Amino acid sequence: MTQTMRWYGPNDVLSLKELKQAGISGIVTALHEIPVGEIWSKNAILERKSAIEAHGLQWSVIESLPVHEDIKKASGNYKVYIENYKESLKNIGKCGIPVVAYNFMPILDWVRTEHYAENEEGAFVLEYDPVKFAFFDLFLLKRPSAEKDHAEDVISAAKQLQKQISEEEKAELFRSILLGLPGSTENFTPEVILEQLESYRHINEEKLRENLVSFLSEVAPVAEEAGVQLAIHPDDPPFPVLGLPRVVSTRDDIEHILEKVDIKANGLCYCTGSLGSHPKNDLLEILESFKDRIHFLHLRSVRKEANGVFRESNHLDGDAPMSRIVKNILLLMQQRGQSLPMRPDHGYLHSMERDKKYYAGYSYIGRLKGLAELRGLEKGLEETIK
Structure with a gap:
């Protein structure tokens, strides 16, 4: 796997120099300063790409090229925003960045009720x-x-x-x-x-799914021609919130999206944490079913309780069968002759970093720990599949 970490750009607490010391080769980032819906110019992309490469790293994945709310609702200026999205994809392709991650969650990108829940080790x-x-x-x-x-x-x-x-x-x-x-x-x-x-009052699950397929029917062919792979991130959490529909939560949801727009560029970000938060999702079965359309990996684990509570666990613990997942990913990459970009998604906040202004889930020590564990697991499993 191509080991990466997420970087939130020049305003991130962590610098590219510090991230490189984690032993990664790739960076996952975006042009966060550009308002949602506006075109990413070639010059802006190249400027950020050059800054990353100056530290001996590659811009492996864009996360995210956000989808405007008007597109999700198919209202307002959504046609303009779709055309802008296409132009951004063309420019991204010209700049040689191979993967674009995005999501289609209405209003809220993700939901947690607690950012500092203390685990048994004393971390948050x-x-x-x-x-x-x-x-x-x-x-x-x-x-x-x-x-x-x-x-x-x-x-x-x-x-x-x-x-x-x-x-x-x-x-x-x-x-x-x-x-x-x-x-x-x-x-x-x-x-x-x-x-x-x-503004979403008239958007039910069926309509949101229809709008997603319509959007992908427009942009996926452009991505394919530009040499860019689209990787949709599953809903987080994978169920409706605040009365808003969610349409990328289950195996059936993913199958619908990929079959309706059956283009290789239309693919999945395989997030074991988001998908693993749904009690009915079989992570190994999802990996096997859509292995040819997985373009990006988020590896993390959660622990689910009977009362519906779930929390982040250590990367190799929790409910995700991480050893079997990584082994199957290695076999998949062997079959495809391709290394997939992976980042250790989230990480606990060590108590010694409690005062640092990290983005929730993106502490340095927690991600270093997850990366080290996943790297060790990968190296050990490589010996068993030669």
Whole structure:
């Protein structure tokens, strides 16, 4: 596997020099400063690419070339934004960057209710708790008709939580959930969020899936011609949130997307954490079913509980059968004669780094630990498949 790490650009806490010392060869990044929907110019791409290569690294994957909300809703200026997306893909191809990751999640890119859940080792990890999320939805956001989207026992537990949660804890919960909003450094209010949700009122699962296929029918042929592989990231978490539909959560969802737009460039980011958060997803079966269309790897693991809580675990622990996954990936790469880009997705926050302004899930020590474990696992398994 081509070992990479995510870098959030010049504003990242970590420099390219520091990331290179992790032993990686590739960088996963994006032009985060360009507003969603605008064209990525060839000059802007080459400038960032040159900065990366100056440190002896390669720009292996763009993550992400974001999809404008108008495209997801097929409303407003969505046709203009699709044309802009095509132009960006053409420019990316001319600059020689082979993979573009993206997602099609409405409004919220990802959701966690806790960014500093302490694990048994004393480190801090990301966690999702359906009771805390229901509390946010029902009593902080106060979304109309929210009750119908939560189970009765979860609502009852959320009401109990309401009696004991402090104002400081409410504020922290609000901040944690809204970090999944693009541009979430802004001061979002419940009113702003409810307004965005209202714009999706007529978009159900069927319509969102239709809009995704329509978008891919337009952009995947352009990507194919440009020599760029598209890798859609699964929903995180892989189920509806705030009444918003999710259409990249299960094996059937992925099959629909890949069959409807049956072009090699239309592929998958195989994220073992996001897919593994769904109790019915079989990670090994998904890997085998779509092995020819997997263009990018996010390797991490979570631990799921019976009450719907899940949290990040160590990369080789948790519910993901990581040894078998990595072995099958090595066999797949052997068959394809190709090394797939991989990054150790997320990582715990070591207590000695608690005061650093990392993006949630992107601490240095936690990712170094995950990378070292995955690299060791890969090297050991290589000897068994020669």
